[in-house]
Amino acid sequence: MKLIIRIFLIIIVAYFLSFYLPWWSLIVLTFIIGFLIPGHGLNLFISGFLGGGLLWMAYSWYLDTKTQSILTDKIIHLFPFEDGFLLIILSGLIGGLSAGFGCLSGNSFRHLFMKKKTKSFYS
Amino acid sequence: MKTFRFVFLLTITLAMAVALNSKISGIPPLGKFLSPFHGFWQNAEEEGASYEDKINLKGLSASVSVYYDELRIPHIYAENETDLHFAQGYLTARDRLWQMDFFSRLVFGRLSEIIDNEAVVDFDKFNRRIGLKRMTNEFYELSKSDEELHEIIIAYTAGVNAYIKQLSYGDYPVEFKLLNYQPEEWTVEKSCMAYAMLSNTLSRGESDLENTNALSLFGREIFDLLYPEQLGNISPVIPTTKKWDFEPVKVEKPKVTFPLISTPQTIDKPHPLNGSNNFAVSKAKSKSGNVLLANEPDLELTLPSIWYAYHLNSDQKNVMGVTVPGTPIILIGFNDSISWGVTNSPRDQVDWYSIEFRDDSREEYLYNNQWFKTEKVVERFMLADGSTVSDTIIYTHHGPVVYDRNYMGDHQKVNYAMKWIAHFPNTTFTAMNDVNKSKNYQQFVSAMRKFQGPPQNFIFGSANGDIALWLPGRFPVKWKEQGKFLMDGSDIDHEWKDYIPYDHLMNAKNPQQGFLTSANQHPVDSLYPYYVYDHNYEYYRGRRINDRLRVLDQITPKDMMKLQNDNYNYMASESLPMMLDYLDTSRFTTREKDFKELLQKWDYFNEPNLKAPSLYQLWWDRLYSAIWDEIDTISIAARRPHRFVTIDLLKKDSSFVFADILETSKRETTKDLINLTYSESLDSLENWITENGDDYSWSRFKNTTIRHLLRLGPFSESEVPVGGYSGIVNAASKGHGPSWRMVVELDPDGTKAWGVYPGSQTGNPGSPLYGHMISNWASGTYYPLLFGSNIQGSDQIIFTQVLQPK
Numbered sequence: 045m046k047l048i049i050r051i052f053l054i055i056i057v058a059y060f061l062s063f064y065l066p067w068w069s070l071i072v073l074t075f076i077i078g079f080l081i082p083g084h085g086l087n088l089f090i091s092g093f094l095g096g097g098l099l100w101m102a103y104s105w106y107l108d109t110k111t112q113s114i115l116t117d118k119i120i121h122l123f124p125f126e127d128g129f130l131l132i133i134l135s136g137l138i139g140g141l142s143a144g145f146g147c148l149s150g151n152s153f154r155h156l157f158m159k160k161k162t163k164s165f166y167s
Numbered sequence: 168m169k170t171f172r173f174v175f176l177l178t179i180t181l182a183m184a185v186a187l188n189s190k191i192s193g194i195p196p197l198g199k200f201l202s203p204f205h206g207f208w209q210n211a212e213e214e215g216a217s218y219e220d221k222i223n224l225k226g227l228s229a230s231v232s233v234y235y236d237e238l239r240i241p242h243i244y245a246e247n248e249t250d251l252h253f254a255q256g257y258l259t260a261r262d263r264l265w266q267m268d269f270f271s272r273l274v275f276g277r278l279s280e281i282i283d284n285e286a287v288v289d290f291d292k293f294n295r296r297i298g299l300k301r302m303t304n305e306f307y308e309l310s311k312s313d314e315e316l317h318e319i320i321i322a323y324t325a326g327v328n329a330y331i332k333q334l335s336y337g338d339y340p341v342e343f344k345l346l347n348y349q350p351e352e353w354t355v356e357k358s359c360m361a362y363a364m365l366s367n368t369l370s371r372g373e374s375d376l377e378n379t380n381a382l383s384l385f386g387r388e389i390f391d392l393l394y395p396e397q398l399g400n401i402s403p404v405i406p407t408t409k410k411w412d413f414e415p416v417k418v419e420k421p422k423v424t425f426p427l428i429s430t431p432q433t434i435d436k437p438h439p440l441n442g443s444n445n446f447a448v449s450k451a452k453s454k455s456g457n458v459l460l461a462n463e464p465d466l467e468l469t470l471p472s473i474w475y476a477y478h479l480n481s482d483q484k485n486v487m488g489v490t491v492p493g494t495p496i497i498l499i500g501f502n503d504s505i506s507w508g509v510t511n512s513p514r515d516q517v518d519w520y521s522i523e524f525r526d527d528s529r530e531e532y533l534y535n536n537q538w539f540k541t542e543k544v545v546e547r548f549m550l551a552d553g554s555t556v557s558d559t560i561i562y563t564h565h566g567p568v569v570y571d572r573n574y575m576g577d578h579q580k581v582n583y584a585m586k587w588i589a590h591f592p593n594t595t596f597t598a599m600n601d602v603n604k605s606k607n608y609q610q611f612v613s614a615m616r617k618f619q620g621p622p623q624n625f626i627f628g629s630a631n632g633d634i635a636l637w638l639p640g641r642f643p644v645k646w647k648e649q650g651k652f653l654m655d656g657s658d659i660d661h662e663w664k665d666y667i668p669y670d671h672l673m674n675a676k677n678p679q680q681g682f683l684t685s686a687n688q689h690p691v692d693s694l695y696p697y698y699v700y701d702h703n704y705e706y707y708r709g710r711r712i713n714d715r716l717r718v719l720d721q722i723t724p725k726d727m728m729k730l731q732n733d734n735y736n737y738m739a740s741e742s743l744p745m746m747l748d749y750l751d752t753s754r755f756t757t758r759e760k761d762f763k764e765l766l767q768k769w770d771y772f773n774e775p776n777l778k779a780p781s782l783y784q785l786w787w788d789r790l791y792s793a794i795w796d797e798i799d800t801i802s803i804a805a806r807r808p809h810r811f812v813t814i815d816l817l818k819k820d821s822s823f824v825f826a827d828i829l830e831t832s833k834r835e836t837t838k839d840l841i842n843l844t845y846s847e848s849l850d851s852l853e854n855w856i857t858e859n860g861d862d863y864s865w866s867r868f869k870n871t872t873i874r875h876l877l878r879l880g881p882f883s884e885s886e887v888p889v890g891g892y893s894g895i896v897n898a899a900s901k902g903h904g905p906s907w908r909m910v911v912e913l914d915p916d917g918t919k920a921w922g923v924y925p926g927s928q929t930g931n932p933g934s935p936l937y938g939h940m941i942s943n944w945a946s947g948t949y950y951p952l953l954f955g956s957n958i959q960g961s962d963q964i965i966f967t968q969v970l971q972p973k
Binding site: 062063066067068070071075100103104106107108110111112114115116117118119121122131134135138139141142145146148149152153155156 | 169172173176177179180183184187188197198199201202203204205206207208209210211212213214336341345879881882932933934935
């Protein structure tokens with residue numbers, strides 16, 4: 045459940061923030077979400093990866109379709125590739141990795157403050 | 168453990184963020200560049216007009232209306248000049264900001280700040296050495312003395328900055344994102360850059376050092392044979408009927424000898440294919456009884472295009488035409504009373520003076536038996552990698568010492584100062600601003616007085632029936648061959664002393680023949696009482712245009728367009744019959760026979776779908792290189808003689824000494840060479856077919872390409888289906904050609920005009936309109952240009968926008 049909440053939260057908040065803030069605001073946002081909604085490491089990475097990845101992929105796909113791939117087809121040919129869809133996937137991947145690591149770091153930051161609790165567990 | 172985990176993850180995350188935010192080995196920062204909210208995705212545009220209805224701008228004094236036609240030309244209606252040019256600056260920046268930035272970096276020698284490449288650093292150094300930056304700064308300083316022009320420059324600059332100020336990364340043109348840098352503030356000096364840019368393209372051509380090399384190597388007789396100043400049949404710009412009834416300023420050739428220093432390597436020259444055509448037809452020869460005028464500048468074909476079109480309307484003027492983005496004044500165009508166009512008028516504007524320094528400190532140089540102080544200027548270049556390099560430029564009273572121990576000069580003797588007329592203070596933009604507002608011939612002529620270069624053939628037509636040609640500029644009175652070779656910078660006799668007075672400049676008005684034309688050929692016949700020289704005159708286009716206009720009558724705008732797109736290959740008509748005559752067909756294979764027939768049947772028109780022009784060109788290129796292999800193997804800088812001269816020599820002399828091929832022991836004759844190169848060219852055609860397919864029709868073979876300024880393939884357009892070639896009126900060669908075609912009918916009831924250029928108003932490769940005029944340009948189809956007093960109601964208008972004061 046937390047996983048889904050995180051994913052939706054990332055998608056919705058990042059979507060609105062991105063119009064005003066630089067691209068790396070995604071990392072800051074996911075850091076905060078990772079901090080606020082705790083969970084297991086892998087779980088957090090997945091929520092970031094899916095949230096950021098889906099958002100970036102879907103939005104670039106939307107822009108690509110809306111503009112009939114006019115620029116995608118040119119940019120991809122600047123690289124040794126042919127298929128413009130690769131750029132959509134790559135955008136998704138980069139959004140996903142950024143958000144995934146953002147969540148993970150945020151989560152591990154939270155763990156720093158839970159020191160006392162863990163100590164008492166051992167004692 | 169937890170601390171470690173946090174530090175570890177944070178480090179990875181931050182490292183990733185930094186990496187995705189940086190340009191690494193030429194690849195743009197992937198996070199920034201691929202974010203759909205910021206990166207290149209934001210530059211893709213939908214079909215249709217996506218302008219804002221209303222824009223509030225600080226700096227306007229009143230509302231400005233902007234009407235867009237189908238070509239997206241802004242028709243700007245403002246209450247005063249300041250608002251007009253403010254809006255113009257704003258709108259140009261919207262469509263061409265990156266190109267403007269690129270041009271300004273070129274002129275100021277600052278491209279190395281954004282492109283990490285050794286060759287670019289050298290290019291910047293070169294542009295500073297020849298003075299583009301200094302000229303531009305001085306040009307701006309002088310513009311202050313013309314209050315009206317100065318206010319235009321300030322308003323335009325403010326308009327550009329109003330656009331830049333409201334940009335965020337997502338709005339940057341895609342080239343900024345690819346190269347990973349930000350638009351910087353526009354300056355008043357940058358708004359003056361077109362003067363240096365155009366001078367650099369148009370008036371910097373020369374061959375003085377190559378001439379000196381050739382003279383010392385071949386001797387006088389062969390030099391004059393290979394590089395004659397005039398040959399017969401030249402059809403000059405000024406009709407030969409013109410009488411020169413004035414007393415010229417006297418000049419005596421002093422007893423001087425040119426220093427015969429050989430120069431191993433010379434600086435890059437402007438492309439020899441930069442050229443243009445223009446022509447005007449009188450009322451008597453035109454069907455409607457209105458003056459007709461046509462112009463097209465043939466320049467490097469680039470995307471974004473060198474030109475941007477406007478219709479500018481204020482209480483001071485109502486003018487339409489094109490200019491270079493970053494420049495407020497229309498350079499080629501028309502208003503309700505007149506029209507004008509320009510072609511380059513080649514007139515040696517650069518002379519080189521050999522400098523003798525007193526010692527290695529280079530603080531003094533010899534002049535007139537005395538030591539004079541030099542001026543040293545240290546130019547700094549900030550490189551893309553963050554480091555700085557500097558270059559010391561030494562100035563003498565002749566000009567900057569471009570060739571010295573730090574640049575191109577590999578032995579002590581090579582210290583050459585550049586004297587270039589473009590370095591002189593000038594009021595060229597004041598002249599152009601006056602032309603924009605001229606109502607008749609008198610006003611146009613008084614504007615010409617202020618035009619000091621780069622020398623142009625100005626064609627003029629007016630609604631009240633005048634046609635004229637003016638060749639204004641600053642021209643020194645030279646003795647024969649002064650400045651044709653390297654000169655002695657210490658000898659006072661090598662200096663220019665006077666300038667040709669304004670009243671002695673070349674011009675022609677309403678001639679008997681009923682038309683006037685220019686196409687970069689010799690400006691005048693030998694009767695003009697001043698020495699006129701250039702190393703690179705055009706020999707073909709002008710003759711074709713004059714041939715056609717002589718026979719045409721009842722001329723319509725359609726005929727003018729047809730003539731601009733004329734594909735007749737004059738050079739082929741004068742060389743191919745001779746080449747075919749020399750062929751020895753006795754041992755011909757079928758293939759050789761078939762190709763000969765193909766060429767024999769050809770009518771010399773370089774139409775895009777014909778195959779004969781490809782074969783002719785292949786053969787000619789092969790022949791031309793084989794003839795001048797002697798020149799190519801020389802270890803010092805030399806240039807091949809003009810192709811017109813080459814054909815003339817081949818025709819005159821069948822035992823022509825240069826026909827010999829150096830690599831062979833046999834002594835080849837012209838006949839041997841022509842036969843040999845014929846079979847070689849068939850072989851090379853076969854190779855071409857193996858690589859590119861069977862269809863070697865002219866436009867495919869020629870492959871006219873309109874290249875993006877950064878030479879990025881996907882942003883360029885290749886294999887444009889256009890005919891013509893260099894030396895043909897439709898001068899579309901591989902990378903050069905008609906960069907703006909304009910035809911104007913000066914109807915007293917309202918100017919009518921047509922135009923097209925190989926590009927688009929928008930410079931955004933992500934726009935569906937990017938390069939949208941190219942196909943019509945290629946086929947010679949023109950767009951009617953919307954102009955007149957009441958365009959608001961026209962159905963050609965697709966969008967209306969209001970810019971209003973904030």
